[in-house]
Amino acid sequence: MTLASLRHGLYLAVVAAAAGVLLVAGSALLGTPSFAGGPNLAAWALIAGTAFALVGLWSLVIQVDGHCDDLERLRRTVIALDPARPVLPAKLAGEAGSEVAALAGALEGYAARQAAALAVPQQRWSAILEVVEEGLLAVTEAGLVSLVSPAAAEALGRERVAVGTSVFAALERHDLTDAWARAREAGGPLSVALRLTDGSTIQARLTVPAGLGGAVMVLPARTLARRGAVAHALELHDRPPPPPPLADDLPLHDLPVTVLDTETTGLDVARDRVVSIGAVRLHGGRLFPHESIDMLIDPGRPIPAASSAVHGIDDAMVAGAPGIGEGVARLVTLAEGTVLAGHNIGFDRAILRRQAAEVGVALPALPLLDSGHLASALEPRLSDLNLETLAGRYGVEPRGRHTALGDALVAAEVLARQFALLADRGIATFGEAKAFAARARGLIAQQRQAGWYP
DSSP states (O other): OOHHHHHHHHHHHHHHHHHHHHHHHHHHHHTOGGGTTSSOHHHHHHHHHHHHHHHHHHHHHHHHHHHHHHHHHHHHHHHTOBTTBOOOOHHHHHHSOHHHHHHHHHHHHHHHHHHHHHHHHHHHHHHHHHTOSSEEEEEETTOBEEEEOHHHHHHHOTTTSOTTSBGGGTBOHHHHHHHHHHHHHHTSOEEEEEEBTTSOEEEEEEEOOTTTSEEEEEEOOOSSOOOSOOEEOGGGGOOOOOOOOOOTTSBGGGOEEEEEEEEESOSOTTTOOEEEEEEEEEETTEEEEEEEEEEEOOOSSOOOHHHHHHHOOOHHHHTTOOOHHHHHHHHHHHHTTSEEEETTHHHHHHHHHHHHHHTTOOOOOOOEEEHHHHHHHHOTTOOOOOHHHHHHHHTOOOOSTTSHHHHHHHHHHHHHHHHHHHHHTTOOBHHHHHHHHTTOHHHHHHHHHTTSOO
């Protein structure tokens, strides 16, 4: 017997007991033949005893019901765990009963042991690279630093070649791109002289390995002492696959998505204006954080103080920033052939569409997917559909909240976890996900009334 079947059995027992109480009470009060001579003390005692039993049974139902809810929440959380950071939300175990809390703790311990085991090869690999006399630097095709050894950091400046930063903060762009093209043509290591942004020159061997999606630079050994460990994020070389044709039968694990968020001067899609655009690519349940947009937009009018208090963007910050036309053009390039998604995405699409039309730029009619609608359909009893609340439920760490890119990244991670929960429900395609999200009828009606949907 499962807890769920026990819960259903208890519900039936409560209904049966309640029917029994009504039958006994009716018999006693009406003086039916079962209680010849009318109501009597024995009948009332039977009614009272049955009522007390019913109260006790109902108390048991409440406890079992809560236990089942805790287990179901834990199950959903495990399904939606991020394999890269398999950490269960502390809040989950803290609110659950002792057995569920113990199970959550056991799962978290297992995840921690797995993460520690996977880290050992990485630590050994880094320890080997740390003793290499020459400097090693790897960059993506877009120029993002994905690996830097202590010697390379020393040669180029630690603050200028941190992982995830642009290599062009350290090396002159034209020299590097020209050398890159020659190394690709050579098909092997090429000795080059590269100019640094401070005007000095450094010798390097540049290689463009096939399949890496970037380049590797080997810098000459330095006599200065090296400190620190090898820093790397080699996943930065990964790029989302080319978007397949969008169709209702496209599996969710192959769905190309651009997750969008905007910061604005207010919440009126007919009058307010965009001050920041943030977007990031998702493919199925995998996030590609380096395929993103993070830009300020000059709204062409003063930003109200109340709005600045929310997102921290004021008039001085957007002075000289690009206009909405350039922002929409960059978004169109990133989002081409993808589904446009986000939390309350109808708002972002509506305000961008209106402003784009004002400057004569077309915003393509991309299909939409709203993480808020999916959350409402997945958990109809959940009243708080705030993005931060959903992040907490799904174990997503909020970062850069109330910035356009920060909210887009959080929404993307929430959506990735929702894809896993949809798969658990047997919802495997884009068309099925759209139909499921449409169950959030109340929320959709509110947003349509606000002008977010045509």
